[in-house]
Amino acid sequence: MTVSNIGVSGGAGGITAKYDDLAALGDLTGDVAGDTLKTAVAGHKFLAEPDVLASSLLNPGGVVKFEAAMAVALDGPNGLTATSAGIGLRGEALKATRIAYEMADELAAKGLDASRWFAGLAVATNPVGAALVGGGAIATDVYLNYDGDWQKWLVDHPGMVDTLVGMSPGMLSALGIPVDLATNLDLLAATYPDSDAVVTDSRTTNPDAPGNLGDLLDGLARRNSSDKFESDQNPDPANLDVQIIRDANGKVTGYVVDIPGTKEWNAPFTTKGANDLGTNVDAMAGNNTVLQKGIEEALRRAGAQDTGAPVMLVGHSQGGIVAAQATTDLVSNGYNVTHVLTAGSPVGRIEVPGAVQVLSLENRNDIVPHLDASGNPDSPNRTTVEFDNQQNTVGGNHQIQENYTDAARELDRGSDPSVQRYKDGLGAFTGGSSSEMRTYRVDREGGK
Template identity: 30%
Template sequence: MGDEPLRITGIDGGAGGIRVVADDVLMLGVLCRGVGAELDEVGVAGALAGAVLAVEATAVLAPATALLAGAALQRSALGPHSPIVVGGGARVLGNALVTAASGYDLTEAANVALWDAGDAVGLVVSVKDVLTDPAGASVAVAHAYAAEVMRAGEPLDPQDAADRWAAAHAGELEHRINGAAVLAAPGVAGARLGQGEDVLGEHASWAPVAVVAHAAAPLWVDGEPVVGVTGPATVGSAPTRTADVVRGLAATNEREDGTIAVRRITSRQDGVERQAVLVDVPGTDAWSLPGDETDQVRDLGGNVGLLGGDATAYARGVEAAVVASGVPKDVPIALAGHSQGGMAAVVAADRLRGQGYRVTHVVAVAAPIAHLRQPRGVTTLALDGDRDVVTKLDGRPNGDRARRVTVRFDSGLEGTGPNHDLRTYARAADEADDLAATDPSLARVVTEMRDAGVLTSGGTSASMETVHVRITADRGR
């Protein structure tokens, strides 16, 4: 155990993020340009100018009145508040706002490019140092081992020391992973394009890690999902906080390999009964190497496929379980996934939305999802441990996105296992729930989940019926 208590180190994206402000500025700019265009289109300015000429033509009949009317119309047509000036000003302001918002996007793209370039250079320099000075590298490793032993205050075998070092340097490893992918991605992408194959999985956005993982995924036989209900339905308390969602996910994780939970939540609000569905999607069960074709659907191959943006057998199995459970398409659905399950939840959410289901939220716990496309109309709450190496496997942070809120935290724990454990993430969710009272991004997510009926209010009449479903992989053996 570390000396530090768990603490939130940052909240990115969502209502309080820069992305939302940039989107709002862009929308305002487009509206301003539209106002200017509409003023021109209806010809208000031209009509007023014509009226000025008409008044002047009648001046012989009433010179004084015509003079006053003409002056007023001229002010309306050409003055500071005339349609000509207002329309032109709206267009100028609109163009400036659109340029400012576009500048944010260009800056963001430049920062990503610098991140990739820096990671690639850093990795090259590190490898060069090892090759040119192996003795110095060995001394550095020995010093790192000694430092971990001193921090632990007890003897450590090399594997334990390496495990503790990895957790303490998870951010550095994220850069190394991305650097390796940046160096490999151009060659991998070129080879696949030359063979007429896709460079990325259908659910991935551009990321070097996704390119490499998509190319490696066929080393494993993914197979087809087989879905079956296990045991009778059970009834329990509905979640009131996101921490309850994480603890429920932890309970599902303790069940038989491949098991997920489909939870139907019933509550009453303002005298009206509401229905919602929460799906638990746990993480990896097996670390199978290529050729180990078992029926385990949550294996290493599934991780690689999801890192490549593929709709793996696990993700498709989650989708199939929701469809088979008979959930009406207008009922709000949230998916909560841990590790590989977090990636599978994002992909399944995208696929279910494509079928017309009302998926509203994904809670991604300890999951590397930066490379995955955010499903349209879905809000993701991601919990990312600063010391959790698994969340760094995508090679970059989740970034600032309007519909993806990332809560970063330092657990104060040593070792990769404790930092990836769902009990650690439940503690982080407790802290995030408390911060939702003051943070605009968290407040928006929690409020939306409560409005959807996925979270219920304390004291509200609510219940939750849970059906457990086991997903296995048919690999055609």
Template identity: 30%
Template sequence: MSDPAPPPISVHGGAGGERAVTEDLERAAAVLASAAQELREAAKALRIAQWNAEDAYSRSLPEVAPYVFDARDAAQDASHGPHGALALERELDDVSARLSQVAHGFLAAEQAANHHVSVLERTRRAVRDLALTVAFPSRVVAGAAWSVTPLGTAMRITGDDPVGEALMPDGPPPTTGYLNGDTAGAAIAAHDIPRGPLPSQYEAAVGAATAAADALERLAGEPALVGVHVRPGSGAERASPLGLEDLVDGVAAVPYGEHGAVAIDTLTHADGTRSHIVSIPGTADHTLWDASPFDWLSNGQAVVGRTSDTARLVALALERHGIRATEPVMLVGHSQGGIVAATIAASEAADRLAITHVVTAGSPIDRNAPIDGVEYIHLSSLQETVHQLDGVRTPDAANVISVVADLEQSGDPAVAAAGASVLGAHALGSYAAIGRAADASLRPSLTAWRSGASAFLGSGEMARTEYAPAVTPSRATEPSPGPNAPPSPPRDPRPVPGISPGGIPELRP
């Protein structure tokens, strides 16, 4: 029996994406157009030379006149002949125009492929889910009323109650038809318009919420992060990942423990070289007193440009692990973990490491400018909301790949059912299915990514070390940096803007 079909995916960006392909085509078209312009200038010069030769012919000595006549003919042929400058100019102009047409055609095809669900189909899904949501309370009431009637009670006792089954819904109504990445991103973008020197309404709201969360955690006496320690039992050998599905599962395997943890898998290859995969989970702490840095305060800190406790935890773990500057590092994160991965890749700490790859799942990281020399791949779905909480579309770049799945069309009923709810779409199990679909894809961008990530996939022995936070009894006495504290210096000279929070509790469908 074959495995169920994974959800269909669209892929844009990367080595086979619109920018990587069209930039090369447009650059070649521009070079040819420039050469054609040079030939036009050369034809003008030859025409002037022809006129000068004609003028000189009438005044030249008889023994020189034939040579002047030949020079005039040569200038005319070089300018207007079948292989002259004007003919070559026309050919180059024609090739340049056709290259531009190919670039535009590729762009149109890429955009069509990335919108495999039509506006009409999205509207149908939204109307369907909205109607089921509105009808849900009345169905619950009708089912409950039927169950207390004599006939309903009798049918329920016998175990055969088709009326009750028809009236009572099987579960909560689907919501991702109208509450999804498109609607969430549009709502955020509508409140993220700059207001001159003042922050946008969105930034102001997040900054205020972060300041309030910081004050409440101090009041509740939440412990402070001061370092990391190796969790007992770390160092066990694991199978090397073969693709994106295994990388997502590697994040799912990070135990929460007492206060959360981050895992570093070290692969030792046959030639003695090493590479490292850092697995960073999402938000797991929803209290004001747990010492885990994987909380909502860390989400908000990223938005207002401050270094979060989660980013500090990962940076400390990387330093403690003793990674050499020449050893390649891949950062893999789900939800908040993806925010941290993008933040670490853009921080000054990355200058001491060879961070070559960043993989995120359901993370709103699109306000972070991608760093040259780092390969990014972002997994999301049409049903996902957290990925779009930054209100920005993933930029197209040669080193940035966006994989967007339609969970509702998955051949696996569990994945399709998970895609019906916001929590299910954000679950790691859904992202494992998206990773599986990407692993099976032969799209040029994904093929190139797998080739470039060979140091992390399917080779060498691998051992995992888990790092947990070391904390003080309370952070109440620490000075509060406040919502307007300056951000940590970015690795790139361009400013790295804040990004929105991500991290709904981990679920598996």
């Protein structure tokens, strides 16, 4: 399969940006109304101008006509005063329209969360009936139309993941634990003990500097599967890259951090490496994870805090979650994070500073981006690209190579305004003449 049916939402050409345009137009219209009113006020002075009044002795009829014409022009039904009021009302209407649209979007999102919550409550209250009706219908579809292949059915219906995750708070509430999805994640995160990060320098290399989005994701693919790309070397135990980009004069222009996905799927109350399931849950719950701590230490060692040069975080799956979650703390701690690129990551409920530009790539048949039961925000700094590349397996639809890398290459050739605006801001990372790759291993203190 190849990448097709690319759709873009959010960013500079997104709906929220249009809402902001409405507000700006409302402010501009208000300014015009104010200027018009000032002109009207200034015009009233001519009605009592001494020279005009003095001329009434010589030409009383002309003065009367002048005064009448000025009064109509200033205060008549179509005069400047009425025009000013009308323009002002239009400006307020534009701003009110923007607020109404935003409220409608927010209510729709909350309504969807509420409907899933009640669906979960209903299932927990009557599990037998739900299994017979809902489960029976799904099972019939799987065996009649998918030859019993549940995996193929799931990647053909990835929205089912949103539904099931969104139903979980209602199901728990039926057991006497009133929770929402955020509380669910907090409770689950508490079952995975976190720790401080132990960062070890691995090696330094000098790869070609990235030139576009495809190159950036190729670099992430190499970090994610170093044994596949570096078969002539010993397996690299590292799990983090910091690529230092330099211009022709050797000056640092930017830092690109490659953050791979989950490597270990451990049960609650156990810990593994920095790329384990606990990091996933912790990051989605909004916590500072051991991997995030490792990223900050790696950037410090690479000199990012000293130079103040722009920082870009590139992450796949878990790596994208941690990248998005880390932005607020990194910015607060003095790092110039300007861009985030995520691939197959559920980041819809993670808040990102408005000055940080985020581009999220999502294969529509990849179930992982659905794990937060939320669409990504449609805001000027958050652009989401969805595409089709059905490979009929969970792993195939989620992999970086020949999936997300191919989508990035298509975007390099495209001209969507939101994506283009994002690409236009990547010069610090994709316009370099040389690069130095510093590779690090991040472990849990006292653990694996």
